[in-house]
Amino acid sequence: MxxxxxxxxxxxxxxxxxxxxxxxxxxxxxxxxxxxxxxxxxxxxxxxxxxxxxxxxxxxxxxxxxxxxxxxxxxxxxxxxxxxxxxxxxxxxxxxxxxxxxxxxxxxxxxxxxxxxxxxxxxxxxxxxxxxxxxGGQVFKRRVVVLGAGARAARLKALSRTPGAAFVVVGYVAMVEAKQVIPEAIARDAIHNLADHVVLLNASEVVLALEERRNALPLKDLLRIKTTGVHVNELSTFLERETGRVDLDTVNPSWLIFSDGFSSGRAFSSMFKRLFDVTVSLVLLVLMLPLLVLAAAAIKVDSRGPVFYRQRRIGLYSLGFDIVKLRSMRVDAEVAGTAVWAEKDDPRITRVGRVLRKLRIDELPQCWSVLKGEMSFVGPRPERPQFVEDLEQQLPYYAERHMVKPGITGWAQINYPYGASIEDARQKLEYDLYYAKNYSPFLDLLILLQTVRVVIWPEGAR
Incomplete structure (x- = not known):
């Protein structure tokens, strides 16, 4: 890559x-x-x-x-x-x-x-x-040697077999695993010179996938491999690159602290992002006004209740704000204000609301929140306070997603279908952390472009 x-x-x-x-x-x-x-x-x-x-x-x-x-x-x-x-x-x-x-x-x-x-x-x-x-074949795939033969190595083996994988594993080396799950792995003791072994396999990269790294890092081997010109990587960085996610099963606080990234606060990037948000939100609000009027009329004809509704969400630095959306559910969708996850084919969604959600038209009023500076066009989707409280207790690093401004669309939205469970929230968090860590105007542009795909083929929209 x-x-x-x-x-x-x-x-x-x-x-x-x-x-x-x-x-x-x-x-x-x-x-x-x-x-x-x-x-x-x-x-x-x-x-x-x-x-x-x-x-x-x-x-x-x-x-x-x-x-x-x-x-x-x-x-x-x-x-x-x-x-x-x-x-x-x-x-x-x-x-x-x-x-x-x-x-x-x-x-x-x-x-x-x-x-x-x-x-x-x-x-x-x-x-x-x-x-x-x-x-799509082997020609452009990197040849990787995995140091490890346990569960982490098995994850790389499975990932290498997924359609579109950009690498192929050409060898496994069993180090000091208590439980070996890769039967074809060669024991380290059976290899006289590990650096020569890697070179003979014509590998371009070595990935460290040890189950226990404490006092187990083969530093001499890694140094010799590095000096041969073969790239050496550890598992968390490798998975981030290959999957476009920060893998919660392998990362630790020290990796997040010392790896590069989390530079969205730089003056130029922030200024560019804000200028883009203000310009585009103004243009969209003006151009989409006739569509909003038609949608509002359809909502009033289809079901009783207001056209717009406000909902409390958690934004930048965990501060609350109200978003405005076109109403797509019945007015009695939530009893006593209790937050409820949306479901597939949710019966609370009205007929017009289903169309609005499929085409993402119900999201258009959020341009006002973007104009006010409470949201951006691109960023993690803001969640409701009740959900945030639960998710911060159950998912590690969930609070870190609030270190960037929430958005109407995001890296998670274009890469993961709509989900409404703890496991779905975990998967989306991995994408959100990747976005927060690797933000750039280029990534924002890529996300905005591919949002078109999500609108045309709205898989999982609810």
Missing amino acids: IRLFKHYIPYAVLLLGLLDVVLLMVAAELGWIVRAAQIDMLVEPIGNRVPQLLSFAASLELAMIAVGVYGAESLQSLRFAAARLLVAISLGVIVLALLFFLVPAITFWRSNLLYAMGFATVLLLLLRILAGKTL
Whole structure:
């Protein structure tokens, strides 16, 4: 993987993205040439069309990222990739058609877009047919040697077998485990020189997965391995990189303290985030006003009760604030104000409310909270005080998620389906901690783009 702005991206995904950008520019140029030939127009040098080519490639590339074209499923399944590509190209061309009215100088005519869209579809699908198995296969996977043969090593073994895994384990070395669960592991005593063993396996990384590290770290072995040029990592850091989560089963306070990250308070990042929040919330509140009026009318017709409702949530530094949402449940959804987890196909949700939740329209009034500075567009979802009190007692490090401003969408929301249990809260906490630890404007942009995928395919929305 390569680290861009503190976020890891698999080499296969990065290479595929770069090739896609090149092919999109080729498709845009072919579309221009074909249309020019139809109307007998002289084809000028390509240098005169650079802004148009870039706007086409950038718009479609962003749309592809937004709908999940580079997800693990797309690398494993051509059918899945083709479906996402068609949606992305259609979405990108719609954006370009709108851009034509706003800034016509940097985009093609709509007639050019039709041809460019066709060429882009063919070229991108052809690339995935020719290179799909290679991109999702062993070629781009890092070769890893695991020091350990216990339960932690077994976790790495299972992770390496999941679809889209970016590494393959080429060897296990049993150290001092009381209970060995990896039968193929080689005992450390049977290896004369561990550094030579790692080099012979052509490994690019060694992961330390010992069950007990106290007085058990093989420091001489690790030093010799490091000096051969092989990267040495410990389990918590490795899992964070591979899963995009802070693994609660392996982390400890010292790792959180001494590992890099948790820099969201830096002046530039905070200023950029606040400027973005204010600008976009104002624009959305203005543009979405007609939609909010229609939604409010539908709510009043569908069920009795107010259109909006306020609910207390816990925000930055564990301070409480009220969020405003469009009402999607019956007015008697909670008796005496007692907080209740939402359920799948929750009977308390109204007919209109179900549609509003599926499309995330009920969240739009929260732009007011963003404008006031109580929330951000991107961040951990704020929970209710009753839930927070319980979760802080049952989940380690839960309070640390309140060290960043809560958001309308977040890293957990785009990576984990809606859940309403302690175990779901634990999984989402791991994503929230990753976001708090690795925040950057780049990660915010990635989350905002992929929120489009969640809206189009609202899996688990309640």
